[in-house]
Amino acid sequence: MKPNSFGWYGWAMMGLILMLPASSSGQDSASEAAFSAAVANLKSGSMKERGLAIEQLAGVHNPRAIVILQALLDGRLFKLIADDKLVIGEEVDAGYKLFDAKNAESLGTVDRSATQKIYVTNNLRTSLRKIIGRLELNDNDAGVRLAAVKAMGKAVDDESLMLLQKHLSVEQDKSVQKAIKRILGLEQLNSADKTTRLAAIELLKGQANQNVVNRFNELVDKDAEGHYLEADSDVRNQIKTALVKINTQLQVYAAIETLFFGLSLGAVLVLAAIGLAITFGVMGVINMAHGELMMLGAYTTYVTQQLMPDHLGLSLVVAIPAAFIISALAGIVIERGIIRFLYGRPLETLLATFGVSLFLQQTVRSIFSPLNRSVATPEWMSGSLQINDFLSLTWNRFYILVFCLLVFALLLQILKRTRLGLEVRAVAQNRTMAKAMGIQTARVDALTFGLGSGIAGIAGVALSQITNVGPNLGQAYIVDSFMVVVFGGVGNLWGTLVAGFSLGIANKLLEPYAGAVLAKILVLVFIILFIQKRPRGLFPQRGRAVEG
Amino acid sequence: MNRLSSRPRKLGIAGILVTLTLVTGMASAEDTIKVGVLHSLSGTMAISETTLKDTMLMLIDEQNKKGGLLGKKLEAVVVDPASNWPLFAEKARELLTKDKVAAIFGCWTSVSRKSVLPVIEELNGLLFYPVQYEGEESSRNVFYTGAAPNQQAIPAVDYLMNDLKVKRWVLAGTDYVYPRTTNKILEAYLKSKKVAKKDIMINYTPFGHSDWQSIVADIKKFGSTAKKTAVVSTINGDANIPFYKELGNQGISAEKIPVIAFSVGEEELSGMDTKPLVGHLAAWNYFMSIDTTKNAAFIKQWHDFIKNPKRVTNDPMEAHYIGFNMWVKAVEKAGTTDPDAVQKAIIGVDFPNLTGGTAKMLPNHHISKPVFIGEIQDDGQLLTVWQTNTLVEGDAWSDFLPESKAIIADWTAPISCGNFNTKTKKCSGQNF
Numbered sequence: 001m002k003p004n005s006f007g008w009y010g011w012a013m014m015g016l017i018l019m020l021p022a023s024s025s026g027q028d029s030a031s032e033a034a035f036s037a038a039v040a041n042l043k044s045g046s047m048k049e050r051g052l053a054i055e056q057l058a059g060v061h062n063p064r065a066i067v068i069l070q071a072l073l074d075g076r077l078f079k080l081i082a083d084d085k086l087v088i089g090e091e092v093d094a095g096y097k098l099f100d101a102k103n104a105e106s107l108g109t110v111d112r113s114a115t116q117k118i119y120v121t122n123n124l125r126t127s128l129r130k131i132i133g134r135l136e137l138n139d140n141d142a143g144v145r146l147a148a149v150k151a152m153g154k155a156v157d158d159e160s161l162m163l164l165q166k167h168l169s170v171e172q173d174k175s176v177q178k179a180i181k182r183i184l185g186l187e188q189l190n191s192a193d194k195t196t197r198l199a200a201i202e203l204l205k206g207q208a209n210q211n212v213v214n215r216f217n218e219l220v221d222k223d224a225e226g227h228y229l230e231a232d233s234d235v236r237n238q239i240k241t242a243l244v245k246i247n248t249q250l251q252v253y254a255a256i257e258t259l260f261f262g263l264s265l266g267a268v269l270v271l272a273a274i275g276l277a278i279t280f281g282v283m284g285v286i287n288m289a290h291g292e293l294m295m296l297g298a299y300t301t302y303v304t305q306q307l308m309p310d311h312l313g314l315s316l317v318v319a320i321p322a323a324f325i326i327s328a329l330a331g332i333v334i335e336r337g338i339i340r341f342l343y344g345r346p347l348e349t350l351l352a353t354f355g356v357s358l359f360l361q362q363t364v365r366s367i368f369s370p371l372n373r374s375v376a377t378p379e380w381m382s383g384s385l386q387i388n389d390f391l392s393l394t395w396n397r398f399y400i401l402v403f404c405l406l407v408f409a410l411l412l413q414i415l416k417r418t419r420l421g422l423e424v425r426a427v428a429q430n431r432t433m434a435k436a437m438g439i440q441t442a443r444v445d446a447l448t449f450g451l452g453s454g455i456a457g458i459a460g461v462a463l464s465q466i467t468n469v470g471p472n473l474g475q476a477y478i479v480d481s482f483m484v485v486v487f488g489g490v491g492n493l494w495g496t497l498v499a500g501f502s503l504g505i506a507n508k509l510l511e512p513y514a515g516a517v518l519a520k521i522l523v524l525v526f527i528i529l530f531i532q533k534r535p536r537g538l539f540p541q542r543g544r545a546v547e548g
Numbered sequence: 549m550n551r552l553s554s555r556p557r558k559l560g561i562a563g564i565l566v567t568l569t570l571v572t573g574m575a576s577a578e579d580t581i582k583v584g585v586l587h588s589l590s591g592t593m594a595i596s597e598t599t600l601k602d603t604m605l606m607l608i609d610e611q612n613k614k615g616g617l618l619g620k621k622l623e624a625v626v627v628d629p630a631s632n633w634p635l636f637a638e639k640a641r642e643l644l645t646k647d648k649v650a651a652i653f654g655c656w657t658s659v660s661r662k663s664v665l666p667v668i669e670e671l672n673g674l675l676f677y678p679v680q681y682e683g684e685e686s687s688r689n690v691f692y693t694g695a696a697p698n699q700q701a702i703p704a705v706d707y708l709m710n711d712l713k714v715k716r717w718v719l720a721g722t723d724y725v726y727p728r729t730t731n732k733i734l735e736a737y738l739k740s741k742k743v744a745k746k747d748i749m750i751n752y753t754p755f756g757h758s759d760w761q762s763i764v765a766d767i768k769k770f771g772s773t774a775k776k777t778a779v780v781s782t783i784n785g786d787a788n789i790p791f792y793k794e795l796g797n798q799g800i801s802a803e804k805i806p807v808i809a810f811s812v813g814e815e816e817l818s819g820m821d822t823k824p825l826v827g828h829l830a831a832w833n834y835f836m837s838i839d840t841t842k843n844a845a846f847i848k849q850w851h852d853f854i855k856n857p858k859r860v861t862n863d864p865m866e867a868h869y870i871g872f873n874m875w876v877k878a879v880e881k882a883g884t885t886d887p888d889a890v891q892k893a894i895i896g897v898d899f900p901n902l903t904g905g906t907a908k909m910l911p912n913h914h915i916s917k918p919v920f921i922g923e924i925q926d927d928g929q930l931l932t933v934w935q936t937n938t939l940v941e942g943d944a945w946s947d948f949l950p951e952s953k954a955i956i957a958d959w960t961a962p963i964s965c966g967n968f969n970t971k972t973k974k975c976s977g978q979n980f
Contacts, residue, residue, distance in 0.1 A: 047933070075826070075926050119931045121923050122827045126803045214774045261761040268759070362590070370594035372786065372819040377793070382823075384797055394797040397761065466793070467758035468786045472592055476756050511762045516753045517723050 035062045039086055039102060042072070043079050047121050054124065058131040066135045068101050073128045077101065078115040089115060093309070130155050134163055142173040149179045153211070161187060182207060186215055197235050205242035208249060208388040216243050253391040258508050264397035266504025267404035268466070270497055271459040272477045273484035274408060277496040278452035279331075280485055282428045283445065285339055286346055288353040290481060291474025292360040293453045296330055297323035297460020298469045299364060302373045312378040316461070323457035330360075331453020335446050343445075357478075361471045372470035381465060400462050407458060408497055414451070415493070424448045428491065487527050489537030499538055503527075580623040581616075581885055583608060584643035586654025586664070586675075591631025592785070596864070597656050599815055600678065601626060603865045604653050606853040607872045617879055625649055629660070636660040637667045644671040650885035651676065651875055653868060658682060658726045665690070672887050676875065678867035680810060680832075682729035686944040686957030686966035688891065692914045693871035694864060695833050696942040697733050701780070703919040704808050704831035705734060707934050708778045709741065712806065715775035716747045718767050720783055723752040727782035730810070734780060736948040747775070757787045760794040768798055771805040779807040788812055789820050796824025803827065808921070814860035817928040825924045829933075833917040834866040834903055837929045843902040860928070870907050870915065873899045878909075895960055905939050912957035913966075914942025 038060060041053035054072070057065050071077045071088045078089045078096065087107060089096030096115055098107040120128065133151035136144050152160045161184070168180050181203060188200035204212045216239050219230040230236050272294060279287045300323040301316065308315045334356055342349045381399055384392040415421035423444045426434040435441050463473065484503060488495030503523060510519035534540070585604045587597035608622045616622055625647045629636040636655065643649045644667070651674040655661040658681050668675050668689045675687075680695040708714040719734055721727025731750060738748060749770050751763055771777030783791055788809070795807065808829040814836045817825070836847065843861075846869065851857045878894035879885050898908040907915045916939040922930030944966070945952040955976075957966045965975035 117925070117927065119925055121931065121933050122803050122806060125827060129803075210772050214772065218774060257765060258762070261765070264761065265759050365590065365594070370590070370598060372595065372789070374789075374819055374821040376821050376823075382797055384799060386799070392798065394761070394794070396793075396797060466790060468789050470595075470786065472756070472786070476758065508762055512766065515751065516757060516763065520754065 031060055031062065035060045035065065036102070038065075039068065042068070042077070042118060043084070043086060047124060050118075050120070051124055051127060054128060054131060058135065064102060064104070066132060067104070069128055069132055069135075071101070072118060072120060073125060073132065075117065075120075077118040079118060080110075081114055081116055086118075087115070126155060130160070134160065137163060137167055142176055145171070145173065145176050146179055149176055149183070153179070153183045156183060156187070178207075182209060182212070186211060189215060189219065194232055194235065197230075197232075198238060201235065201238050201242060205238075205245070208246070208390055210389040213243075213246055213250075216246070250390055253388075257391060258512075259505065260393055260397070262505030262508035263501060264394075264401050264504070265507055266501035267397075267401040268463070269480055269484050269504055270500030271400070271404045271407065271462050272456075273481040273488075273496050273500055274411065274493070275452040275454070275456035275459060276481045277485050277488070277491075277493055278411075278424075278455065279449055280482070281491040281493075281496070282424060283448055283452075284346075284490075285343075285449070286350045286353065287334075287339075287452075288350060288478065289334060289357040289360060289474075290453075290456055291476070291478035292357045293327045293331060293456035293474070294460040294463060294477060295360070295364065295469075295471065295474040296327045297457030298375070298464040298473055299368065299373070299460075300326050300457065301461045301464040302368075302375050302469050305375055312376055313380060316378060316381075316465075319461050319464075320458055323461045324454040325457075327457025327460070328450040328454030331456075332446050332450040334453075335449035339449070340442065340445065357474065361474070365471045368471075370471060372468045375464040375469050377465055396465050400466065403462055407455065408493070411455060412493060420444075420447060420451075424451075483524070483527055486531065487537055489539035489541065491541045492537075492539045495537055495539035580621045581618070581879075582623050582625050582647055582649040584640075584647065584649035584652035584654070585624055585626045586629060586636065586639055586643065586652050587626075587656065588631040588660075589626075589628040593631040593656050593660075595785070595819075596815060597631075599859075599862070600654075600656070600864055600868055602854060603850075603868050604872070606850065607869060609853070610849070611872075611876060617876055618883070618885070633657075633659050633663045637663045640664045640667045640673070640675075641671065644668070644673045650674070650879070650887075651890070653678070653872065655679070656864075657724075659724070661690070662725075674875070674887050674890060676868070676871040678864040678871060680863070682726045683733075683944055683946055684729060684949075684952055686912050686914075686959075688913075688959060688966060689887070690913060691871060691874075691894065691909065692942065692944075693867040693874075695917060695919075696914055696944060697730055697946055698943040699833060699917050699919055699940045700810055700831050701730050701734055702737060702948075703936060703940065704810070704829075704921060705737060705780065707831075707921050708780075708806070708808060711934060712778065713776050714778040715743075716749075716771065716773065716777040717743065718749045718751065718770060718777065718779040718805075720751045720753070720763070720767075720779055720781050722757075722782065722784040722787060723754055724784075727752065727784070730782050731780075733946045733948050736946075736950075740948060753783070753787060755785065755787065758790045760791050764791070764794045764798050764800065767795075767805065768800055771800070777805050779805060781807050781809040782811065783809070784811045785816075788816065792820075792824045792828065801827065802829075802923070812924075813862040813864075814928060814930065815862045817924065818858075818860050820928070822924065822926050822928050826926050828924050829921055830924060830930055831919065831921050832863040832930070833919060834861075834863045834901070835920055835922050835930045835932060836861045837922070837931060838903045838920070840902065840904055842900065842904075846902050866902050869902065870899055874907075874909055874915075891959070901939075907939070910941055911960045912942070912944045913959060914944055916941045 038053055038057040041056065042050060044050060044053065054069065057069060068077065076088055078087050080087055086101040087098040088101050089098050092109060095109055095111040097109045099105065100107055129151045133148040136148040139145050152164065164180050164183060168177065171177050171180065185200045185203045188196050191197055220236055220239050222228055228236060230239065276290050279285050301319040304315045304319040304322055338352050338356065339349060342352060377396060381396045384394040385398065386392045415424060423439050426439055427441050427444050431441055467473065484500045485496055487503065488499030507519050507523055510522055514522060585601050587601040588594050589598055589601060605624055608624045611617060612621050625643060627639040627643060629639045640652060643652055653676045655664060655677050656679050661677055664675060665687055669687060673689060675690045676693055677690055678693050680700050683696040717738060719731045721731055735748060753763065767779060806829055808831055810831055812830050813832055847861055850861055851859065874894060874897050877897045877899065878890050882889040882893035894909050895911050896909060898906045900906050901918065903918060905918055907917060909915055918939050919936045920932050921934040922932050925931050944957040945955040947953055954969050954971045956968050956970055958968060959966065967976040969976065
């Protein structure tokens with residue numbers, strides 16, 4: 001079925017010839033033929049031919065063209081192996097739900113193996129975006145038009161400029177107008193007329209846009225022979241003043257970004273450490289299996305996602321209580337089965353829980369295989385909140401930050417306002433006295449440990465969104481967790497919060513200068529020195545309870 | 549009482565066991581040839597290495613169906629070094645002295661290979677190493693069936709430079725020997741191509757790094773100039789997933805800043821959510837997607853053997869396939885499994901690649917390979933966008949590093965040295 005190149009070019013030529021009368025007189029049959037030919041060519045073997053077919057398809061005025069091109073860009077365009085028909089597929093459980101590419105006729109559902117995907121490369125993706133942009137310039141939705149203009153701005157050519165110029169006169173929406181003016185303004189910077197250039201600078205200087213900054217920087221720079229790209233010194237000075245202003249802005253954005261990175265890393269640290277703050281901080285148990293309890297939470301997320309594959313977002317919400325229950329139960333079993341026999345013997349506890357951690361890891365390896373499991377991220381958690389070209393906050397980190405604060409607040413309320421919290425605090429302060437007051441300390445121990453473990457499980461849900469879900473997930477976080485708890489002061493939840501955030505920010509401040517490896521080492525060294533000075537951490541517990 | 553009565557029984561059992569092992573040992577020494585499989589089946593590296601163990605079992609099984617080797621059946625001896633580098637050396641010693649294997653197929657990380665090296669040289673064993681690595685090594689006892697830097701990294705950079713017109717380079721890697729050496733070679737290579745120092749950004753991260761926010765933001769800033777930027781990634785293992793996720797979240801698409809990876813293949817992709825990776829690149833010597841009859845047969849054989857049609861094949865599997873078959877041919881040629889005879893016989897042995905062309909064992913113990921560059925698709929497969937016209941011969945010592953420029957490896961007479969300085973005409977005292 002692979003047409004030879006001569007034959008193909010023949011088709012392309014014919015398509016072009018056919019297009020001319022089609023566009024002027026609106027002849028249906030000729031346009032239809034060109035459309036069919038272009039669609040057929042999309043299936044052809046080489047990427048070069050496919051690229052030409054895309055251009056060709058964009059040339060025919062057919063409402064289906066844009067649908068097909070979009071499907072191609074999204075990787076939803078397939079060829080049926082049986083009859084070589086081009087189809088658009090939607091992923092469903094049993095395989096693909098198919099529609100005829102040419103007329104949207106439903107073709108039922110087929111197995112994955114019955115189809116062959118029409119692949120595209122990066123080059124084709126870029127040109128697809130541009131072409132779709134051109135076609136979408138007349139869309140009714142202003143958001144679509146804005147995206148279209150932006151896509152066209154990425155690879156400007158004469159045709160796009162002409163289209164944009166024409167479109168500007170009919171465009172009503174302010175933001176689309178602005179985007180078009182920017183692209184045209186960037187082009188005017190190359191104008192031979194000085195006043196046009198100055199006007200373009202005036203228009204562009206207030207805009208926080210990467211292309212503008214790049215172009216400005218280029219213009220005030222010298223080329224290989226030592227000539228300024230912008231020959232006129234007046235214009236150059238204008239650009240320079242504009243750049244100074246932009247650069248101060250950029251510094252502010254960079255600072256905000258670093259702060260956000262630090263807070264989000266801190267949120268992860270706090271989430272990982274907060275469960276430990278309860279088991280280690282309040283109960284004094286060195287639980288080396290803490291990381292593995294997080295891992296259980298992450299695997300629970302994976303399993304819930306497998307159970308409800310069509311509701312990604314909902315499965316994540318369901319995973320939170322599920323992970324809490326599973327990790328809490330695991331924690332209670334560990335406490336009742338092992339740790340309660342070892343109270344007051346920290347070394348043995350350490351060894352025993354280390355054994356438990358290895359046991360849990362290997363169990364997960366046997367059940368889920370040693371391979372990492374992929375946990376999908378729901379749509380609302382991927383991508384970023386684009387404030388402008390220089391500042392964007394990633395959604396997943398943002399949600400985790402919010403989630404961390406929620407968990408912290410909730411935990412604080414549990415410890416402060418519930419009966420369990422009261423008992424936990426009583427036992428932590430003075431076990432003998434609490435026992436004398438009629439508190440069943442054994443039961444409280446189990447529940448406290450369960451609570452700490454459950455929180456670890458919840459942390460696992462959050463971690464599944466930013467890191468790998470695999471048997472080694474826990475190990476990566478156990479050192480960090482202990483670090484945060486010790487730094488914050490054993491037995492103090494607020495200390496954990498402050499410690500987590502400050503370590504996160506410190507890490508992110510150091511990273512650009514020292515690199516990721518060294519930054520982490522520096523933070524560790526700092527903590528070692530700090531602990532020398534203040535062995536009880538940032539917020540030490542005071543009073544008689546400490547001695548108990 | 550109890551203790552007394554159980555003692556003789558224990559002794560008895562032990563005695564029986566000893567006699568049993570002796571008998572079976574003697575029997576197997578007569579009619580089987582043992583092949584050692586030294587891949588981690590637990591620990592961090594189990595992810596990648598378990599597949600290679602299964603590949604070896606499949607290849608040995610197939611050879612036995614064809615009637616074995618030299619009229620004897622092959623027997624796989626599988627040991628588990630548990631991703632523990634010193635344990636690799638111990639297990640290699642065990643394979644060579646206790647099991648008396650004729651050859652060992654194994655190792656993944658460079659550090660595990662370096663740990664096995666002294667043992668295998670001391671006991672004169674044979675090791676077939678199937679993974680792309682940093683080069684700068686050629687041992688008399690090791691056959692490197694994976695890619696040397698000039699068979700993966702250098703062609704990849706050439707592709708980016710010539711076809712994608714990349715002008716600014718980010719060399720990002722995990723902090724250990726393979727990325728460090730590879731990036732050293734690449735930096736020297738880029739500088740030889742007149743790339744200015746300010747256009748190269750080098751970044752190392754620890755194993756399993758998961759917080760990529762600032763690094764990706766830095767890459768974004770570095771790539772925001774008008775010059776085309778690409779990332780050459782020697783990031784290994786788990787850390788890749790959060791890395792690509794962060795790239796996607798911060799809106800860096802493959803069209804804007806492509807990332808070319810040397811450690812991301814079909815097997816790694818099968819455990820990932822591929823959405824943020826689509827369009828990024830990988831350079832290997834084999835892709836599962838390459839359409840040849842040999843490859844289709846290999847994939848079918850693998851699916852039948854592993855009884856799971858969803859499993860993928862990858863580059864190191866092909867390396868074992870070639871390495872094993874070369875060893876078989878060499879043993880047949882030599883008529884014995886004696887390591888010295890096999891070492892002599894294997895140089896010059898050729899065997900067809902799965903993707904077309906014929907791999908040949910070179911005097912420096914590396915093989916010739918085609919180089920493919922592919923774009924990652926959302927089904928986890930790699931679509932070839934570029935390939936070398938001819939096979940590239942593996943170069944043990946990089947020509948782009950000043951310290952190894954003059955050094956070659958040649959295990960044929962009269963040089964017979966893995967570290968021969970062509971200027972001083974001397975073989976360094978080092979064995980490898």
